[in-house]
Amino acid sequence: MSDVLLRSDHLCRAFGGVVAVDDVSISVQRGELLGLIGPNGAGKTTIIRLLTGIQRPDSGKVFIGPDDVTRLSTDRRVRRGLALTHQIVQPLHGLSVLENVALAAGQAATRSAIASLFHYGRGREVDAANVILTRLDMLAYAGNMPDTLPLGYLKRLEMARALALNPDVLLLDEPLAGLNQRESAILADLIIALNADGLTIVLVEHNLAEVLRVATRLLVLDAGRVIADGSPSEVVRRPEVRDAYIGQGASNA
């Protein structure tokens, strides 16, 4: 299988003295649902941010398909097919839930700042946003401002916006954190369904049970390094993976 949609090549990133990501080379294959787990502070979020260009690596490269995008800004990488949800929700305040999602659906209208001057109507984008909000069971809140919604809904709004971008690779940073059990099961089912429809997904998640249920491949990260890579059932049996989790407690996986 050589159909690599997204790849990192010896990525390194330190914050002050803390090496958050240490020589990480991973590749994301078309169609897979890649689980990315590791103890708190292992560097999962930083990898997602390096892949999407929100942060820059100290060294190493990022490729989307065959293209080196290490120097491209986040918005350009998004337009090349990446989408992400933030671990710490970042709703656009002052825009309604519907506008948040419609903006993401309006890639054609916002591609060029100057051309955007001549785009007025939002009918198509609003329709697309409504379909996605329906799928996430939050159509009733389309008119709400984000600051009126509890965390569970803001998490789903993250997801709705990312889906509205119609990405090739969807990077989800702890999408289930903060959701109650029912919400979390529903969203996990949605993630599986999206993957079954052919969407390539990278899932960072601390809820081990959910990751093991949904992932087709599992990467384990510890102290900025990849310590295991393989099928979920096989990876969790390895002693070094078990060691990495000792003392972390079940919820801190």
Next chain:
Amino acid sequence: MTGYHLSLISLTGIMIVFAVSLNMIMGLCGQVSLGHAAFYGVGAYVTAMMSAGGVPTLYALPVGMLIAGLMGLIVGFASLRVRDDFLAITTLAVGFLFVGVVRKSRALGGEFGISGIPESGLGPAGDAFLVAFCVVLTVALSVYLSRNWTGLAFRSISANEEAAQTLGINSAHYKLLAFCIGCALAGLAGGLYANYARFIVPGTFGFSLSITAAAMVVIGGIGSTAGVVAGAVLLTLFPEIFRFLGDYRMLVYGALLVGVMLFQPKGLAGIPSMVRRWAGPR
């Protein structure tokens, strides 16, 4: 209507164009600018010089706009290189720089500015009509920009630039666009002012004018076109109404500004909904 009234109406119209132009940068796109008077000054000086050189006002105005817009683009580029919190300082410096350069420039008349700017030839009523036309155009553009896709992208950047980028918004380009349009319209206002005053000096285009415009935006209601128009009208007529306050006017200005930010952050634009809340059922 006396000449005094006509003149006051023209001045109010000019300040509406100026304040609304600043709101495009500050209100719609969320970028602080404390040196907006510089672009008003660029428009005023270009229009004044060209008129003095025999170019009809109606041709000079768009040239002033264009040059002010280009200067806005340059400052916009600079703004991309500085962190958010330094943008205020950068734009402030641009404001001081403009006045400093003009004061020292022999070609621009130095401290004494440019006097004897020829009449537009449109007559008093024609001039007033020209201002009114520009007000309508600017307000219409502002309303359009707050509702179309550019405006949605502006608002997303204003809310959270990083999140906007993750939705494919090239925030740098949009910020440049906001600076360019906002500064061009400030140049238009300045050109209208040169034609109105027929005598310009560098001191007019300094810090206090930039702050007055910012005050119009904040008191009117940052981001709301109607609110900013109301703010511009209020603060332009304010010195006329409160002439008896003399030097205390700036003090009252300042107090008004702080008061609005503390107690009525939506400015004048927030008053209708506030009244509705009071009048409505408890």
